[in-house]
């Protein structure tokens with residue numbers, strides 16, 4: 001029996017801290033050894049030549065909606081997890097909504113886990129929901145392993161996942177604080193968004209820019225300020241998802257400096273697309289909060305470079321093509337949600353590293369070490385260290401490609417990124433030491449333990 005099952009040779013090994021060149025020896029799904037500057041002398045059954053390539057910690061996508069069980073005509077665990085494998089993502093944390101039933105109690109979590117065990121090719125973890133009806137279920141969900149809870153401050157678009165009122169926020173956050181967990185929040189103001197939408201629709205103003213104007217940045221800022229005050233009152237750890245603007249991030253920064261335990265996520269679409277894309281690509285580029293303008297994109301990159309963003313995740317929230325169509329020019333009706341999970345690393349490399357000089361270590365931090373630390377997965381996941389799980393993405397930074405529909409593993413081969421040229425290509429993805437994707441092919445379905 002050889003010492004290692006797999007040896008990855010001569011790669012540039014990227015972590016949140018450094019880039020070093022060396023060999024990685026993998027045994028029983030874990031990184032057994034990292035030898036820097038020289039070779040591992042024995043041979044393994046699986047030899048991977050990574051000369052000239054970069055080895056990243058497999059990405060953690062802490063924000064996906066895979067819709068299974070119950071809404072697999074939108075997306076599923078098999079198709080969703082294949083797209084992640086193809087994108088170098090080795091762990092996802094699935095949101096509690098858009099599947100039906102939603103993950104708001106113990107029974108529903110059991111269904112979610114069972115489906116993932118059968119169908120996911122990457123590591124699956126789960127968010128539980130906080131809704132007005134389930135305060136008494138939070139403890140069960142926590143005990144059964146959810147990594148945190150998720151609430152909407154404005155309507156979620158899904159009838160079986162209600163947004164929270166102030167009392168639910170207050171009681172829910174007290175309970176989540178007591179459990180020692182955290183609350184992730186979709187923060188937009190219901191009052192502002194509903195009023196502005198009503199006015200626009202009544203006037204017959206339903207264009208891309210009308211939709212965007214109905215969900216202004218102030219709506220995020222107001223909701224973020226409000227939820228931060230509840231975090232301060234209850235001592236509940238808070239995570240703001242999908243900040244669309246640095247102006248929102250600034251509010252969170254101020255709170256951090258006051259000592260509030262709050263973190264912030266942004267998404268690749270807010271870092272690479274604008275309201276112009278919404279006009280040109282239609283529903284494919286519709287999301288909530290909406291895409292902003294070019295100057296907001298630039299400012300958000302400054303926030304990334306400046307260490308003001310904690311996590312970058314996809315918020316992959318797909319729907320069937322018919323629901324993404326803009327009918328009669330009405331941007332209010334189409335489903336809001338971007339299909340993007342496969343492209344996170346591509347966007348960060350192309351727009352961040354190559355265009356703006358973002359260090360590779362920073363990409364590894366935002367998509368690996370930081371989410372792993374925040375959601376309790378570190379150091380098993382999110383970094384490359386002896387003893388960590390062998391979840392790895394091997395990338396050729398010298399390869400460019402144009403994303404084609406046919407490249408997408410989603411249930412529906414659609415994405416606002418189709419047609420975009422990316423610099424840097426994922427060559428091989430390993431999950432728990434097994435190759436799941438190589439040279440453009442999904443290699444094999446793996447047996448999963450969740």
Ligand SMILES: NC(=O)N[C@H]1NC(=O)NC1=O
Nearest residue numbers: 156157287288317336337
């Ligand atoms: N329900 C759901 O997935 N909503 C997501 N879509 C989106 O664009 N923003 C969200 O929060």
Ligand SMILES: [Zn+2]
Nearest residue numbers: 186241242288
């Ligand atoms: Zn959201």
Ligand SMILES: [Zn+2]
Nearest residue numbers: 063095315317
């Ligand atoms: Zn979401």
